[in-house]
Amino acid sequence: MHGAELSSTMSDALVILGATGIVIPLFARFRVTPIIGFILVGLLVGPFGLGRLVDEVPSLYYVSISDPEALEPFAEFGIILLLFTIGLELSFKRLWQLRKLVFGLGALEVLVAGGLIAAALWAMGQYWTGALALGLALAFSSTALVLPISGTTTPVGRAALSMLLFEDIMIVPIIFLLGALGPTAGEDGVGGLVTVLWQGALVVAVMMVAGRYLLPYLFGQAARTKSPELFLAASLLVVIGASLATALVGLSPIVGALVAGLLIAETEYHSEVEGIIEPFKGLALGVFLMTVGMSIDLAVVWANLPAVILAVLCVLSLKAVVTGFLLRIMGARRSTAIETGILMASPSETTLIILAAASAALLIDRETAQFWQIVTAVGLTVTPLLAGLGKVVARRVEPAPALDPLDADADEPRAIIIGLGRVGKLVAQMLRVHDKPYVAIDFDPDLVERARHEGYHAVFGNALRNDALDKLGIARAPAVILTMDEHVLAGRLTRKLRAAWPDLPIIARARDSAHAAELYRSGATTAVPETLESSLQLSEAALVDLGVAMGPVIASIHEKRDEFRAKIREGGEMTYTPKLRTGAVDS
Secondary structure, eight states: OOHHHHHHHHHHHHHHHHIIIIIHHHHHHTTOOHHHHHHHHHHHHSTTTGGGGTTTOGGGGGGOOSOGGGGHHHHHHHHHHHHHHHHHHOOHHHHHHTHHIIIIIHHHHHHHHHHHHHHHHHHTTOOHHHHHHHHHHHHOOOHHHHHHHHOSSSHHHHHHHHHHHHHHHHHHHHHHHHHHHSTTOOTTHHHHHHHHHHHHHHHHHHHHHHHHHHHHHHHHHHHHTTOHHHHHHHHHHHHHHHHHHHHHTTSOHHHHHHHHHHHHHTSTTHHHHHHHHHHHHHHHHHHHHHHHHHTOOHHHHHHTHHHHHHHHHHHHHHHHHHHHHHHHHTTOOHHHHHHHHHHTTSOOHHHHHHHHHHHHTTSSOHHHHHHHHHHHHHHHHTHHHHHHHHHHHHHHHSOOOOOOHHHHSOOSOOEEEEOOSHHHHHHHHHHHHTTOOEEEEESOHHHHHHHHHTTOOEEEOOTTSHHHHHHTTGGGOSOEEEOOSOHHHHHHHHHHHHHHOTTOOEEEEESSHHHHHHHHHHTOSEEEEHHHHHHHHHHHHHHHHTTOOHHHHHHHHHHHHHHHHHHHHHHHHHHOOSSOOOSOOOO
């Protein structure tokens, strides 16, 4: 690397780290989201900000970035890491449960919103192929901004995730479609798409089969070294390798990253991988947001201010109305539909990619592409503001179930059930049978409303927030029962509860014995593996039907249960290390 290139790289690194370490905490101090902070920093230090003055004031070279394209690989890596961590929070089972939303709601959102935008642009004089390209581009929403804001476990987060997953899947077919529509398109437009699809499906299938066998071994070996550096290297190897594998056959690299995350989520190392990747994801996403800010030329925006404002408002309004309407048709609450619609209204970082492809295919001219790039950048900038607006409007239209006065000031200590699914309701029924007071909390307003209608003592709230649990009297609660089926969330909540209330009995539902051992290490008092309990119930039924007296059967079942729990606890302690998990626990 030449001296000039090295100097440029070092000055860019200085600007990025300076923004991360100095400017962003300053925004946080004034309660401004870091998302807006990074975009504004990019606007300030980019080629249309301080970078424009470098020729007049050479010293500004060291606090500005004149070549945003040099940062694009890092920005893309941030999006890849984001999709990877989303995969870690999901599971194949949960992804399968979302299939109707992904291919139903997701497909309708892209087709309806994209079609209406294209029709409007065509009516304004844009040729139909260019209008179609712009409509599809603007129909996309930002994965990099929306999911960190909404999460993936709330009703809004689930709806947003389903639409964003479909959009990620559709990137490649849309790029091929635009190439086929362009006047410079080759003969292999459709044939090339078919090739990419079958090769991509083959690569994903190989990754899923190989990953189930290789990943536990890889991370097991890394964990046994007790070296965080090696564990980090293994994590990055999997992310980059999976992304390259899908990119080599023409699919988006984020598809490979998502599959890699899903595979690791099925292993006992997912929590460690998530924690060790998190700082890199945050920094890389910060670089991406800075590149968005750098793409905004305030001079061009000012010269076209009325048109830019009108275009932004029209796109945001149309997408919000379409998304909210589709969600209502599919049965979502009014508050969920409104909040999701407003949050998903802004364009996406993928919009910029599709605009570039449309311009390269000569479907739109350069000036048109530049105008809509500015509209996209402005839309990305206001996404956090849209999230806040969506919450305010949703609460006014349909207030969420609130904690009753009884819940906030209950004198009698009550067990707290976290989760109102099938298991949570059964636990509540058994507590009620034995006259044990309880209160159940869930973040899904639909579940809370149904449970209240069925007579359960249920309240709406986010159990990850200590203030919600304080209002329920957790300081005096005889026990907390975790009933959710999401093992990542269960582990995170167990650690949080144990850190805040060291003496609180925590009874947690576990997927299997390995998950139970993980919950014990996180601080659970008792972890109940579903696989163990089903085996014990089956044994009990078999012994009774074979003529063994009920009393000895129950005694032996209790003895066997205690034996298994002791074994799980012992295995958890034997394999525990302060930073890394060193292997699976024997069942």
